[in-house]
Amino acid sequence: MTDTPFDPAGDGAEMSFRGRMSYGDYLSLDAILDAQHPLSSAHDELLFIVQHQTSELWLKLALHEMEAATAALAGDRLDIAFKMLSRVARILEQLNGAWDVLRTMTPSEYSQFRDSLGQSSGFQSYQYRAIEFLAGNRNPAMLKPHAHRPALDERLRAILARPSLYDEAIRLLARRGYDVGEERADLSQQRDENEALIGAWARVYADPAGQWDLYELAEKLVDFEDYFRRWRFNHVTTVERIIGLKRGTGGTSGVAYLRKMLDVVLFPELWRVRTIL
Ligand code: HEM
Numbered sequence: 001m002t003d004t005p006f007d008p009a010g011d012g013a014e015m016s017f018r019g020r021m022s023y024g025d026y027l028s029l030d031a032i033l034d035a036q037h038p039l040s041s042a043h044d045e046l047l048f049i050v051q052h053q054t055s056e057l058w059l060k061l062a063l064h065e066m067e068a069a070t071a072a073l074a075g076d077r078l079d080i081a082f083k084m085l086s087r088v089a090r091i092l093e094q095l096n097g098a099w100d101v102l103r104t105m106t107p108s109e110y111s112q113f114r115d116s117l118g119q120s121s122g123f124q125s126y127q128y129r130a131i132e133f134l135a136g137n138r139n140p141a142m143l144k145p146h147a148h149r150p151a152l153d154e155r156l157r158a159i160l161a162r163p164s165l166y167d168e169a170i171r172l173l174a175r176r177g178y179d180v181g182e183e184r185a186d187l188s189q190q191r192d193e194n195e196a197l198i199g200a201w202a203r204v205y206a207d208p209a210g211q212w213d214l215y216e217l218a219e220k221l222v223d224f225e226d227y228f229r230r231w232r233f234n235h236v237t238t239v240e241r242i243i244g245l246k247r248g249t250g251g252t253s254g255v256a257y258l259r260k261m262l263d264v265v266l267f268p269e270l271w272r273v274r275t276i277l
Contacts, residue, residue, distance in 0.1 A: 121250025
């Protein structure tokens with residue numbers, strides 16, 4: 001005697017979606033799953049596309065959380081900002097784990113479709129640039145690859161016109177009575193490292209219990225930068241493993257350029273203060 005196959009309808013599962021919103025409708029899965037268009041017949045091109053697209057989706061969420069965390073700091077809602085910054089660190093951790101999938105692609109496999117990419121490169125990722133600008137790494141030269149897309153260019157410029165996440169952390173310290181030095185006149189420009197601010201963070205670290213929330217904020221920012229650095233390091237190592245010292249499709253020196261980017265520091269005073277504690 002054979003058992004009757006299990007029918008989830010008997011357990012209450014909804015099985016009929018004619019004229020009703022289903023899982024795929026809610027998530028716009030048709031649009032997402034129809035958005036992979038390999039330009040070659042190489043087997044590994046789909047991996048390359050999916051890896052970039054999923055990274056961009058996570059970057060979208062990271063940006064959403066960072067924008068809200070920046071606003072929360074501006075409104076003195078550190079509790080809300082902490083929740084969001086913890087999530088951003090987890091997203092970066094997720095992106096760091098994702099390199100393990102891409103690392104399974106060898107140079108021979110990548111070279112089968114690399115020419116199809118033309119001049120396109122992650123260097124032109126506007127969401128990545130938005131995250132850098134929002135965090136506080138502000139190099140207006142990086143706007144140029146987006147000049148042909150007015151809506152994206154405008155969004156990046158709007159981020160540059162507002163205080164960064166780090167600017168809001170510094171303004172908060174100032175509101176709490178710490179000497180943080182002068183804010184730069186033009187927010188769209190890179191900040192200069194500031195000795196007074198190192199002193200302010202040193203006071204916070206000298207007495208964590210006295211201002212626990214500022215101490216926690218400092219550590220959340222360091223966490224963010226720590227995970228971000230790991231992303232950059234994983235990227236450059238994966239790139240070297242796959243293309244060696246070839247130039248990038250985006251035109252830069254490739255690994256040499258990416259190694260230079262490893263020296264970028266988002267929150268310099270938070271790293272400097274460690275030496276004097
Ligand atoms: C086979 C895999 C990959 C290779 C060979 C590669 C290679 C490169 C190279 C050479 C650059 C320097 C710019 C250029 O001249 O093109 C670059 C930049 C970049 N790539 Fe990748 N990449 C890979 C995967 C990824 C993935 C999965 C992402 C995820 C979004 C990504 C995001 C970026 C970003 C954001 C930049 C700009 C970094 C900056 O300006 O600091 N890349 N990539």
